[in-house]
Amino acid sequence: MSEPAFRFVEGATGDLAFEARGETLEALFAAAAEALLAATLANPADVAEREREPVRLAEPDRELLLLRFLNELVFLRDARGLLLRAGPLRIAGDGEARLEGELVGERIERGRHQLEADVKAATAHGLCIERAGDGWRASVTLDV
Amino acid sequence: MARPAGLERVSEGVYELAPGLRPGMRVPVRVFGSRALVDAMDDQVFVQAANVATLPGIVEASLCMPDAHWGYGFPIGGVAAFDVASGVISPGGIGFDINCGMRLVRTELTESELRPRLAELIDALAARVPAGTGREGFLRISKDEFRSVLREGAAWAVRNGYGSAEDLAFTEAGGCFAGADPDCVSDRAIERGQPQLGTLGSGNHYLEIQVLRPKALFDPALARAFGLDRPDQVVVMFHCGSRGFGHQVATDYLHRFLRAMPTKFGLPVIDRELACAPIGSSEGREYYAAMCCAANMSFANRQVILHRVREVFEGVFGRATSAAIRTVYDVAHNTAKFERHRVGGAERTLLVHRKGATRAFPPGHPELPEAYRETGQPVVIGGSMETGSYLLAGVASGARSFFSTAHGSGRTMSRHAARKRVGGRELLRQMEERGVLVRAASLRGLAEEAGFAYKDVDAVAEASEQAGLSRRVAHLLPVANVKG
Numbered sequence: 001m002s003e004p005a006f007r008f009v010e011g012a013t014g015d016l017a018f019e020a021r022g023e024t025l026e027a028l029f030a031a032a033a034e035a036l037l038a039a040t041l042a043n044p045a046d047v048a049e050r051e052r053e054p055v056r057l058a059e060p061d062r063e064l065l066l067l068r069f070l071n072e073l074v075f076l077r078d079a080r081g082l083l084l085r086a087g088p089l090r091i092a093g094d095g096e097a098r099l100e101g102e103l104v105g106e107r108i109e110r111g112r113h114q115l116e117a118d119v120k121a122a123t124a125h126g127l128c129i130e131r132a133g134d135g136w137r138a139s140v141t142l143d144v
Numbered sequence: 145m146a147r148p149a150g151l152e153r154v155s156e157g158v159y160e161l162a163p164g165l166r167p168g169m170r171v172p173v174r175v176f177g178s179r180a181l182v183d184a185m186d187d188q189v190f191v192q193a194a195n196v197a198t199l200p201g202i203v204e205a206s207l208c209m210p211d212a213h214w215g216y217g218f219p220i221g222g223v224a225a226f227d228v229a230s231g232v233i234s235p236g237g238i239g240f241d242i243n244c245g246m247r248l249v250r251t252e253l254t255e256s257e258l259r260p261r262l263a264e265l266i267d268a269l270a271a272r273v274p275a276g277t278g279r280e281g282f283l284r285i286s287k288d289e290f291r292s293v294l295r296e297g298a299a300w301a302v303r304n305g306y307g308s309a310e311d312l313a314f315t316e317a318g319g320c321f322a323g324a325d326p327d328c329v330s331d332r333a334i335e336r337g338q339p340q341l342g343t344l345g346s347g348n349h350y351l352e353i354q355v356l357r358p359k360a361l362f363d364p365a366l367a368r369a370f371g372l373d374r375p376d377q378v379v380v381m382f383h384c385g386s387r388g389f390g391h392q393v394a395t396d397y398l399h400r401f402l403r404a405m406p407t408k409f410g411l412p413v414i415d416r417e418l419a420c421a422p423i424g425s426s427e428g429r430e431y432y433a434a435m436c437c438a439a440n441m442s443f444a445n446r447q448v449i450l451h452r453v454r455e456v457f458e459g460v461f462g463r464a465t466s467a468a469i470r471t472v473y474d475v476a477h478n479t480a481k482f483e484r485h486r487v488g489g490a491e492r493t494l495l496v497h498r499k500g501a502t503r504a505f506p507p508g509h510p511e512l513p514e515a516y517r518e519t520g521q522p523v524v525i526g527g528s529m530e531t532g533s534y535l536l537a538g539v540a541s542g543a544r545s546f547f548s549t550a551h552g553s554g555r556t557m558s559r560h561a562a563r564k565r566v567g568g569r570e571l572l573r574q575m576e577e578r579g580v581l582v583r584a585a586s587l588r589g590l591a592e593e594a595g596f597a598y599k600d601v602d603a604v605a606e607a608s609e610q611a612g613l614s615r616r617v618a619h620l621l622p623v624a625n626v627k628g
Contacts, residue, residue: 060403064402
């Protein structure tokens with residue numbers, strides 16, 4: 001699996017947008033999770049891998065699957081105080097797109113974790129996953 | 145940015161785009177605003193409003209308020225009314241922060257009485273009203289009790305000692321949307337929302353101490369009727385909504401609607417954020433019931449925050465000052481409601497979506513409390529924390545917008561661009577030099593909310609009046625702000 005890769009791009013006025021890349025769909029989803037963590041925290045590299053959360057999702061297509069996946073991460077942070085990144089993931093898609101795997105990270109500790117934007121949701125606005133060379137590229141807008 | 149081809153001025157402050165700009169438009173797009181505001185609107189406002197005009201059952205026109213700007217699916221500042229039998233309900237037409245809204249309360253203090261204690265007051269408010277990312281509320285309630293909040297709204301708060309019957313009378317819909325059903329809300333939404341009751345949140349949410357200076361008074365008689373009756377009177381305004389709860393409700397149903405649109409409903413998906421369901425479908429009815437829950441959570445949220453505000457004023461100024469704090473009005477700007485309106489000479493029940501738009505009922509409307517029956521509904525428009533806010537009132541000519549008006553000043557600059565132009569610390573210093581004390585949960589968030597990142601609120605309020613949507617009562621100027 002390639003290194004996760006993302007960059008923030010100029011979004012519309014109220015929001016934060018990013019582009020993520022990955023050689024595989026699993027790497028792409030991991031990069032998008034990393035972007036979400038970087039939007040949430042000033043120091044995302046400091047998130048230790050102390051907690052593991054299983055994740056299992058299904059949606060009609062892989063773009064909606066990415067949306068669901070990111071909103072799962074938003075939910076776990078906002079409701080349970082968990083800062084998570086992707087652990088091992090498997091994505092399959094015959095007709096319906098399915099994701100199974102683990103999220104890893106730790107609980108928010110104020111003082112140690114410097115919270116930045118309060119991401120309220122990943123949105124379907126301009127959401128897109130496309131082929132880029134040998135890999136994949138996704139565009140996502142976060143509602144903050 | 146420029147007006148799109150085909151947008152015609154039809155009367156003072158009203159522009160129209162005939163069906164045909166985009167295939168499938170069932171009704172025109174109608175934009176309210178001055179030439180300068182309309183010219184400055186981003187192109188996406190017109191594209192999105194035209195998309196809304198294609199939705200089944202839309203009645204009369206897809207409307208844009210003077211502060212309209214780009215949103216998800218619908219523009220923010222978008223209003224659309226749908227026929228109950230043939231129309232749809234759309235989370236993107238309501239906004240994800242369901243019942244994001246404004247509350248304005250008045251005190252009997254004047255600015256000269258406030259100033260010596262202002263720093264102490266704003267510090268206490270910042271300490272006692274939870275604001276910013278991930279903060280939990282001061283109420284600890286069970287899941288069952290939270291479900292009561294969802295059913296009862298602000299009445300739950302008053303029943304538990306956080307306010308008065310008068311507060312409810314001066315809240316839109318009495319602080320409770322009928323039709324809420326917690327069984328239509330996911331366990332996850334409840335888990336997310338339960339600890340957030342009594343929190344301001346982040347982003348553009350705030351609590352502000354403001355002053356009404358005599359020269360900022362547009363209509364002294366209406367101001368008096370709203371209890372604003374002394375020079376340099378101190379008021380408190382706050383802006384917040386249903387927090388993560390509303391977002392979870394909207395996200396849950398967005399996914400559900402997107403699954404059902406191409407299959408069960410046979411509806412095309414023009415923009416996923418315009419996901420919708422027929423009003424009468426099980427999906428549509430359940431979303432409406434869940435949306436009412438989120439609206440009620442938000443009314444309760446603003447009511448318990450008011451309770452905290454009263455406690456803080458009591459600690460600083462004493463019981464008499466606190467007891468004299470009265471609600472002027474609490475009004476939502478992200479909702480959908482069943483309302484009776486006259487269309488083509490006949491009265492009909494419509495589902496009116498207002499997203500970043502404020503209901504503005506006229507004088508004589510039966511849903512207004514007795515005290516405001518003659519005046520029209522108070523309308524609270526939040527500006528940026530630098531430029532102040534407005535109190536307006538509903539007018540009879542507002543029938544042209546299903547009695548809706550602007551909600552705020554609307555962003556014109558991205559958060560990122562605002563941060564590049566000013567640092568949070570620098571902005572804090574500039575505002576203090578101008579006599580405005582700011583307590584911010586995040587300096588980065590503060591910079592994002594700088595006045596230059598927003599449209600001119602004076603122009604928005606003036607255009608709302610010129611277009612006949614509402615009339616100006618008073619411009620309220622900030623002296624201290626707790627920024628979420």
